[in-house]
Amino acid sequence: MVGLVDCNNFYASCERLFKPELKGKPIIVLSNNDGCVIARSNEAKDLGISMGAVFYMIQEEIKNHKINVFSSNYTLYGDMSARVMTNLARFSTDVEVYSIDECFIGLTGISDLGNYAHKIRNSIIRNTGIPVSVGIAPTKTLAKLANKMCKRTGGVCVLDTEEKITAAVQDYDVEDLWGIGRAYSKQLILMGIETAADLRNLPLGFVQDKLTIQGVRLWSELWGRSCIPLSDVQDRKKGLCTSRAFSKLTDNMEELSEATASYANRLSYKLRKDESCATVISVRLLTNRFKTDQPQACPAITIPLSHAVNNTSDIVKTALAGLRAIYRKGFMYQKVEVTATGLIPETEVQLNMFSHWNGPVNDKLSKVMDQINGHYGRGTIRVATEGTSQKWAMKRNFLSPAYTTQWKDIIKTK
Amino acid sequence: MLRNTIPTRDSNLEPLTDPGQVTGFSSPAQDYHEDRLHIIQKLVKDPTNTYYFEMENNDMSGFGIVKGALLIVDKSVEPKHGAIVIANVEGEWITRKLFAADHQKYLTCGIQDRDVPITTDGIVIFGAVTWSCNPMVNGSMIKYLLP
Numbered sequence: 001m002v003g004l005v006d007c008n009n010f011y012a013s014c015e016r017l018f019k020p021e022l023k024g025k026p027i028i029v030l031s032n033n034d035g036c037v038i039a040r041s042n043e044a045k046d047l048g049i050s051m052g053a054v055f056y057m058i059q060e061e062i063k064n065h066k067i068n069v070f071s072s073n074y075t076l077y078g079d080m081s082a083r084v085m086t087n088l089a090r091f092s093t094d095v096e097v098y099s100i101d102e103c104f105i106g107l108t109g110i111s112d113l114g115n116y117a118h119k120i121r122n123s124i125i126r127n128t129g130i131p132v133s134v135g136i137a138p139t140k141t142l143a144k145l146a147n148k149m150c151k152r153t154g155g156v157c158v159l160d161t162e163e164k165i166t167a168a169v170q171d172y173d174v175e176d177l178w179g180i181g182r183a184y185s186k187q188l189i190l191m192g193i194e195t196a197a198d199l200r201n202l203p204l205g206f207v208q209d210k211l212t213i214q215g216v217r218l219w220s221e222l223w224g225r226s227c228i229p230l231s232d233v234q235d236r237k238k239g240l241c242t243s244r245a246f247s248k249l250t251d252n253m254e255e256l257s258e259a260t261a262s263y264a265n266r267l268s269y270k271l272r273k274d275e276s277c278a279t280v281i282s283v284r285l286l287t288n289r290f291k292t293d294q295p296q297a298c299p300a301i302t303i304p305l306s307h308a309v310n311n312t313s314d315i316v317k318t319a320l321a322g323l324r325a326i327y328r329k330g331f332m333y334q335k336v337e338v339t340a341t342g343l344i345p346e347t348e349v350q351l352n353m354f355s356h357w358n359g360p361v362n363d364k365l366s367k368v369m370d371q372i373n374g375h376y377g378r379g380t381i382r383v384a385t386e387g388t389s390q391k392w393a394m395k396r397n398f399l400s401p402a403y404t405t406q407w408k409d410i411i412k413t414k
Numbered sequence: 415m416l417r418n419t420i421p422t423r424d425s426n427l428e429p430l431t432d433p434g435q436v437t438g439f440s441s442p443a444q445d446y447h448e449d450r451l452h453i454i455q456k457l458v459k460d461p462t463n464t465y466y467f468e469m470e471n472n473d474m475s476g477f478g479i480v481k482g483a484l485l486i487v488d489k490s491v492e493p494k495h496g497a498i499v500i501a502n503v504e505g506e507w508i509t510r511k512l513f514a515a516d517h518q519k520y521l522t523c524g525i526q527d528r529d530v531p532i533t534t535d536g537i538v539i540f541g542a543v544t545w546s547c548n549p550m551v552n553g554s555m556i557k558y559l560l561p
Contacts (some may be wrong), residue, residue, distance in 0.1 A: 020538035021505035086462040127463040127490045129540070375424075404465065412470040413485070413500060413507040 001113060001160065002230065003105040003136040004143040005088055005120065006150075007081075010101035010130065011039035014080045015070050017129040018403045018411065026067045030055055033245050033395045034071055071396035079404045083128050091120050096230045104140060106230050117156040131155075137165070140228045141221035144178040145169070145196065162224075169196035169222060179218065196222060237274060242267040243337035247395035249288060251332050256285070257320060258387035263338045264319035265383050268312045271340055272366065277308035277349050278340035281315060283322035288334040299326035308342075308349045311362035312369060315340070316383050418455040427560075457545045463490040465541065467500055467509070474498075474509050476524035479546045485509060486545040493542040495519075500543060504536040509543065 007013060012027040026043035030036065037053045047065050049058060055069075062069060081100045089095045094106025110116050117134040124132050135147025137159040145168060146157040159165045174193055175185035191210070193199050200222040207219045217227040242263040250256065260283065271278060284300035301322045309315060319338050351357055372381045401409035423431070434441055458464050469483040477498060479485070485500065493499045495514045500507065501521055510521035510530070519532040530537070 019505075020502040020540070021536070023535075023538070083462050126492075129489065407466075410466045410468055411507050412468050413509045414470050414473055 001107045001136055001138055002140055002143050003107050003134055004147045005103045005105060006133050006147050007084060007101035008131045008133060009041050011077055012041040013130050014077050015400055022068055026065060028067055029070045029072055033247055034397055069398045071399040073400050075402050075405055084124055084130055087124050087127050094230055104230055113158045113160055117158060121155055138224040139221040139226045141178050141218060145172055169200055172196040174199055237343060239339060239341040240267060240270050241339040243335055244394060245335045246392040249332035249334050250392060253327060255392045257385060259336050259392045260319050260323045261316050261383050261385035264316040265312050267338050267340055268310055268315040271310035275346045276343040277310045277346055279308045279342035280304050281318045282339040283319050284337040285326060285333050286335040287331050295331055297331045301326045306352045307357055308344055311366040313362040419458055419461055421452045421454055457486055460488055460490050464488050473523045477511060480548050482549045484547040485543045487541040488544045489541040491542045491544055493539050498543040500540040502538045
C-alpha cells in the first residue's frame with residue numbers, strides 16, 4: 001500500500017502559521033515579481049479568485065473582500081516543506097518527496113492503515129502547524145485519487161478494499177486523474193470516457209489497442225496493480241536553468257549585464273551544489289509577448305565550452321559574452337535566461353589540451369565564495385558585474401519575513 | 415529524537431579535522447575518546463520541529479524570562495498545564511504560562527488582573543517553550559581573542 005500526503009493550500013498555510021490572526025480569512029500568494037496568483041486559501045477560492053489571476057486586475061476584489069496578499073517567500077516555504085517531509089519520513093523508510101508540498105510514502109506491512117494515517121496526519125499538524133491530507137491506496141494513481149477525496153472525509157481516506165475503490169472511481173472525473181494532461185483528457189472524453197470508472201471498465205484489449213503506454217499503465221494502476229514504483233533516487237539533472245522576469249521592462253545593456261551576471265553566478269552555485277559541470281551554456285533574452293503593440297524578439301545563443309566547468313568566473317564570463325552577442329537595440333526585454341546543459345559529474349571532467357585552462361584557480365575562488373556566502377549569508381560576496389543597485393531585481397512588495405531562517409526575522413513576543 | 419545533534423565543524427575555528435590523530439607515539443587518550451559536549455544537544459532535541467522567538471519586554475521576568483531572552487520552542491512537545499507557551503492573541507504574539515483552573519485554561523504572566531482565559535477563537539497556542547536563554551551581556555561587548 002502507498003500513501004500520498006499533501007499539504008493543504010501549502011503556501012497560504014505557511015503564511016498563516018506565523019500570522020494566526022488570518023485564520024478563516026482569505027489569503028493569496030503571488031508569483032515572482034508579484035505578477036499573478038499562484039496559491040489561494042480556501043476562503044480566497046470561495047470568493048472566486050482563480051489560479052493565475054493577474055494581480056493588478058483583481059485589485060477591486062482584494063479591496064472589497066479584504067484579501068490578504070503575500071509575495072512568494074520560497075525561503076520560508078522551502079524550510080517548512082523540509083520540516084513536513086522530515087516528520088513524514090519518520091513514519092516509513094520508504095518515501096518519495098514528489099513536490100514541495102506532496103510526498104508518497106510506502107506503507108507495506110502496516111496493519112491498521114486508518115489508524116496509522118490519522119497518526120501521521122496528527123503528528124505533522126502538531127509538529128509543523130501545516131494541515132495535511134493523507135490518501136492511502138494500493139497504487140500511486142489511486143493514492144492520488146484517495147487524497148483528493150480527503151476533503152470530504154476529513155483529512156484521511158483509505159481505499160483498502162475493492163468496494164471502496166469501485167465507489168471512489170465512480171464519479172471521479174477522468175481529467176483529475178494523476179498524469180492526465182488537458183489534451184489527453186479531451187481525447188478520452190471524445191471517446192466517451194468521462195470518469196475514472198469508465199476508463200477502468202474498458203477491456204484490456206481495447207486499452208492496449210487504442211491508448212498509449214501511459215494509458216495502459218493508468219488502467220492497471222486503477223485496478224490496483226502498481227506500475228509506477230516509489231523512486232527514492234532522483235535522476236541526475238540533465239540541465240539547469242536560472243531565469244526570472246525583471247521588475248520592469250528594460251533595454252539598458254548595463255542592467256541586462258547585471259542580471260545576466262547575477263543569474264549566471266546563481267547557476268554556477270546550483271551546479272556546484274549538484275556536483276555537476278556544464279559543457280554548454282545558453283543565454284536567451286525575451287520580450288513581453290503579451291505586449292502585442294511592442295516589437296517582439298527572443299534572441300538566443302548556445303555556447304559550447306572548451307572545458308566542462310562549474311566555477312563562477314568562467315560561467316559568468318561565458319554568459320556575458322553570449323549576452324553581448326545576442327543583444328539588439330530597440331526591444332524592451334522582460335527576462336533573461338541562463339541555462340547550463342550537457343551536465344556531467346564533477347569527478348568525470350575531461351580537460352582539453354588545446355585551450356588555456358585556469359580551472360584550479362577559479363574553482364578555488366568559487367569554493368571560497370561559497371564558504372563566505374554560506375557563513376555570512378547569501379549575496380555577501382558577489383561578482384562585480386552583478387552591480388550594486390540591481391534596479392531590475394525582483395519585485396516583492398508583500399514579502400513576509402524569513403521567520404525560520406534569519407535570526408533578525410524571528411518573531412518578537414511580549 | 416534520542417540521538418544527539420552533531421554540530422557542524424567550522425573549519426576556520428577548528429582547522430584540524432581530528433586533533434587527536436597523532437603521527438608519532440599513538441595517543442593514550444585515543445581509546446577513551448568521547449565527543450565534546452555542545453549546548454545544542456541540551457537545548458535542541460529535535461531541530462526539525464524547533465522554532466525560535468525573542469522576548470521583547472520584561473512582562474515575564476517573574477518567571478525568569480527577561481527582555482531580549484531567546485525562547486526555544488519545540489512544537490513536538492505538548493503544551494500542558496504549567497508550561498510556558500508562545501501564543502497569538504488576536505494578532506499579538508505573547509509568552510505566558512499556561513494553567514488550568516476550574517475546567518478553564520488561562521494564560522498568565524503572574525498578575526491575576528491580566529490573566530487571559532482561553533475561550534475565544536482568536537487565541538492560538540503556537541507551542542511550548544522548552545528553554546529560555548537570558549542575555550547576560552550586550553552582544554557587541556563580547557570580544558573573542560582569536561588570531
